[in-house]
Amino acid sequence: MGTSFWRRTTIDSPAAEFPDGEHVDLVIAGAGFTGLITALMAAARGKAVVVLEAHTVGAGASGATTAKVSVLQGTRLSSIRSKHGLETARAYADANRYGLDWWAEFCETHGVDSQRRRAVTFSKGRMGTSTLRKEMKTLVDLGLPARWYDRVDVPFPARAAVELPDQMQIDPVEALAALARAATALGVRIVEHARVTGLTAQGTGEDAFVKVTAHPGTMTARDVVLATASPALDRGPTVATMEPERSYLCAFDYSGGLPEGMYGSVESPVRSLRTVPSPGGEVLFVGGNGHRTGTATGTASKIDSLREYAEKYFPGATMTHGWSAQDFHPVTMLPKSGPLPWGKGRVHFAGGYSKWGLTGAPAAAGIMVDRLEGVDPRVSFGKPSITGIAKNAVPLFADVPVQLAATAAQAIVRKPRPSIRPMGEATGDDGETCRVGLLCPHMGAALTWNDVERSWDCPWHGSRFSACGELIEGPATSDLTRYDTPR
Numbered sequence: 001m002g003t004s005f006w007r008r009t010t011i012d013s014p015a016a017e018f019p020d021g022e023h024v025d026l027v028i029a030g031a032g033f034t035g036l037i038t039a040l041m042a043a044a045r046g047k048a049v050v051v052l053e054a055h056t057v058g059a060g061a062s063g064a065t066t067a068k069v070s071v072l073q074g075t076r077l078s079s080i081r082s083k084h085g086l087e088t089a090r091a092y093a094d095a096n097r098y099g100l101d102w103w104a105e106f107c108e109t110h111g112v113d114s115q116r117r118r119a120v121t122f123s124k125g126r127m128g129t130s131t132l133r134k135e136m137k138t139l140v141d142l143g144l145p146a147r148w149y150d151r152v153d154v155p156f157p158a159r160a161a162v163e164l165p166d167q168m169q170i171d172p173v174e175a176l177a178a179l180a181r182a183a184t185a186l187g188v189r190i191v192e193h194a195r196v197t198g199l200t201a202q203g204t205g206e207d208a209f210v211k212v213t214a215h216p217g218t219m220t221a222r223d224v225v226l227a228t229a230s231p232a233l234d235r236g237p238t239v240a241t242m243e244p245e246r247s248y249l250c251a252f253d254y255s256g257g258l259p260e261g262m263y264g265s266v267e268s269p270v271r272s273l274r275t276v277p278s279p280g281g282e283v284l285f286v287g288g289n290g291h292r293t294g295t296a297t298g299t300a301s302k303i304d305s306l307r308e309y310a311e312k313y314f315p316g317a318t319m320t321h322g323w324s325a326q327d328f329h330p331v332t333m334l335p336k337s338g339p340l341p342w343g344k345g346r347v348h349f350a351g352g353y354s355k356w357g358l359t360g361a362p363a364a365a366g367i368m369v370d371r372l373e374g375v376d377p378r379v380s381f382g383k384p385s386i387t388g389i390a391k392n393a394v395p396l397f398a399d400v401p402v403q404l405a406a407t408a409a410q411a412i413v414r415k416p417r418p419s420i421r422p423m424g425e426a427t428g429d430d431g432e433t434c435r436v437g438l439l440c441p442h443m444g445a446a447l448t449w450n451d452v453e454r455s456w457d458c459p460w461h462g463s464r465f466s467a468c469g470e471l472i473e474g475p476a477t478s479d480l481t482r483y484d485t486p487r
Contacts, residue, residue, distance in 0.1 A: 004064040005251035005283065005321040006173045013057040013180040016050075016189035020217035024048040026372070027212050027221040029196040032062030033172075033361040034350050035227035036179040036190075037102075041369040043186035050221070051188060052214055054195035058176040060229055060473060064325035065358055066249060066272055066287055067172045068262045069103050071096045071144065072119040072164035073356045075131055075266060078138040080333050080382070086141060088382030092334065093142050095363035095379045102362035103168060103175075110178040114170040115277065118261045122152055122161040128266040129160045136162045154259060156271070156313040169262055169274060172358070191216075197477045199224055199233055201344040208344045223372055224347050226340075230328045230462055231349040232474040235443060236341050239475055242328040242352055244462025247290035248302045249325070251276075252310050252317035254284035271309065284317055286310045290355075293326060294445075294459030299452040324453065326462055326473065327355045332384040337364040338371060348372075422446060423483055424456065426467035434468035435483040442476035456480065 013031075026042050028035045031053035039049045053059070071077075071093055081089040107114040123129040139146035144164060152161040180190060198213035210224045231238050254275065263273040265288075272287040286309060289302040303322040310317045330336060330352040337350040348371075350364040351357075363379050370377040422438040426449065438447045438456065445460040455472060456465040464472040469480030 002322050004249075004323045004325075005285075006063055006065075006067070006171065008321075009173055011057045011063075011173055011177045011180065013177065013190055013192070014184040016191050018052075018191050018194050018214065018216035019050055019189065019219055021219060022050075023209070023220045023222075024050050025222050026050070026225065027052060027196075027210070027219065027223075028225045028227055029232060030054075030060070030227035030229070031057040031180070031190055031192070032060050032227060032229070033176070033179070033357060034364055035225070036176065036183055037361050038225055038227060038350065038365040038368055039188045039190075040179060040183045040186065041365050042372065043183060043188045045369065045373065047372075049183075049188045050219070051183070051190045052194040052196055052212075053190065053192045054215075054471075054474075056192050057180050057190065058173060061325045061327060061357065062172060062176060064249070064323055065172050066262075066274065066285055067170050067358060068119070068272075068274065068356075069100050069168040069170060069359050070119040070164070070262060070356075071100060071359070072121060072139070072146070072162065072167065073359075074121055074264050074270075075135040076333075076354070076356070077142065078131075078134040081138050082134075083333060084382060084385045086138070088334070088384065089138060090142055091380045091382035093144065095367075095381050096356070096359045098366065098379045099359040099362040100168060102366075103170065103358070106178070107168075107170060107175070110182060112170060112175050112178050114168055116166055117169050117274070119164045119167040120152065120161050120261045120263045121266060122154070122158040122263060123266045124157050124159055125267060126159075131266050132160055132162055139164065154263070155257060156273070156309075158265075163261075167262065169276075170358070171276075195471075195477065196226075196232060199343065199347055201342075201346050204344070208346050210343065210346045222346065224343070225368060226347070226349045227351065228474060229326065229351050230475045231340060231351070233477060234340060234342075234349070234475060238336065238340055238349060239461050241331045242461070243331070244293040244326055244328055244458075245290050245355075246293050246299075246324050246326050246457075247287060247355065248306060249285060249287035249323055250303060250306045250310065250319055251321040252284040252286070252314065252319050253280070254282045254314060254317045256282050257314070258282075258284065269305070283320075284310065284314060292459065293462045293464070294448045294450075294457035299324075299450055303452065326464075327357070328352050328462065329354045334381045334384055335360050335364055337367040337381070424449065426454070426456075428466065428468040429454075432468065433484070436465070436469040437481035437483065440476055441478045441480065442474070447480075 463476035
């Protein structure tokens with residue numbers, strides 16, 4: 001899989017040394033949008049903040065996003081309403097409007113390139129149009145300025161559409177760099193290549209604190225926020241109720257012709273489209289083809305079908321980049337921002353945006369910092385209903401091939417003997433042939449091979465490893481076991 005279009009430029013973030021042995025108010029694991037915005041908000045309130053990033057700033061989904069900032073998110077509001085009621089949908093919409101307003105102000109004051117665009121959800125057939133009408137009704141009932149179109153003039157198949165005007169698109173790498181600069185100016189220390197591998201809550205009551213173990217050393221903090229897409233180190237109900245999903249995105253040199261807007265389809269396979277202004281014309285983004293991590297075969301076809309779609313409906317479009325990203329979908333359909341069940345109330349998690357993290361991150365950060373200050377949050381993602389949770393709840397092994405689930409379940413029940421431990425063999429980037437154990441070190445799931453991205457992927461919680469077993473992304477915190485002798 002290639003490099004994200006956005007990463008054609010690098011983020012020159014101010015790097016700090018790991019503060020070994022120090023105590024601070026707040027440690028944040030993860031230097032994506034959620035982590036950096038949380039750091040910025042907390043530092044603005046006088047907190048001593050350290051951000052620990054396992055790779056580099058924006059190395060995860062934040063640097064691979066479609067970069068849409070929108071309250072209209074497919075048919076998400078009507079789906080939330082059907083499961084949890086109108087008031088929860090209202091709270092979710094208000095939180096995302098907060099995120100949109102926050103980005104508008106930040107981009108203006110920090111010189112981040114952005115464009116105001118209409119968001120459009122479109123249908124291709126009768127059933128999709130019926131679903132779309134439910135979204136329109138919810139938008140109207142929430143008092144949002146939505147518009148209905150019986151037809152929409154676009155070059156790809158579309159029957160009807162809902163529009164929400166005055167949304168936003170940004171350059172995420174430019175935004176990440178600006179966030180890093182702004183946070184650093186307030187005293188935040190951003191430490192790259194510092195993976196958090198252990199959290200131990202100590203003390204009681206107001207004297208409780210967290211010992212943070214990371215690859216470079218140890219330190220302590222009054223509170224720790226996991227801004228790691230999925231809750232790193234968690235083996236409890238939080239990570240178990242979040243489904244990892246990979247989706248794909250391609251960029252094309254394009255002469256123009258798509259009416260301005262950020263488009264998304266109702267029916268599967270989902271298609272997400274928008275353009276980016278460039279000196280030579282426009283860059284067209286076409287995305288979609290999401291699937292649960294670790295369960296799809298022939299992932300090369302995911303990129304191929306997006307390329308074929310663009311070439312069919314946008315003649316002359318030339319593909320320049322193709323990549324994928326990973327997001328997490330909570331079964332409640334609502335993002336999380338608050339303490340985890342373990343950690344004595346000092347270990348927190350913010351995430352689970354279901355591909356809409358750019359809009360949700362400022363709200364999650366605001367909720368988090370308000371709670372850490374002991375004040376009522378200004379916004380909320382809404383309260384899930386018990387019936388809504390039951391409707392959305394899925395077994396831990398849902399959609400996972402039976403043989404993988406059985407192997408992984410056996411691995412959890414008892415540690416396999418070396419003679420039957422599953423192993424895999426693959427060739428690394430440098431041509432080295434590697435043999436690795438295929439049980440995820442997080443909770444023992446059997447890994448599957450992703451032939452396009454050349455990675456071992458976990459179908460349970462989304463951890464991914466290189467061909468030779470190096471951890472790419474968590475919630476696992478360690479590499480795979482090697483059974484060959486590395487050169």
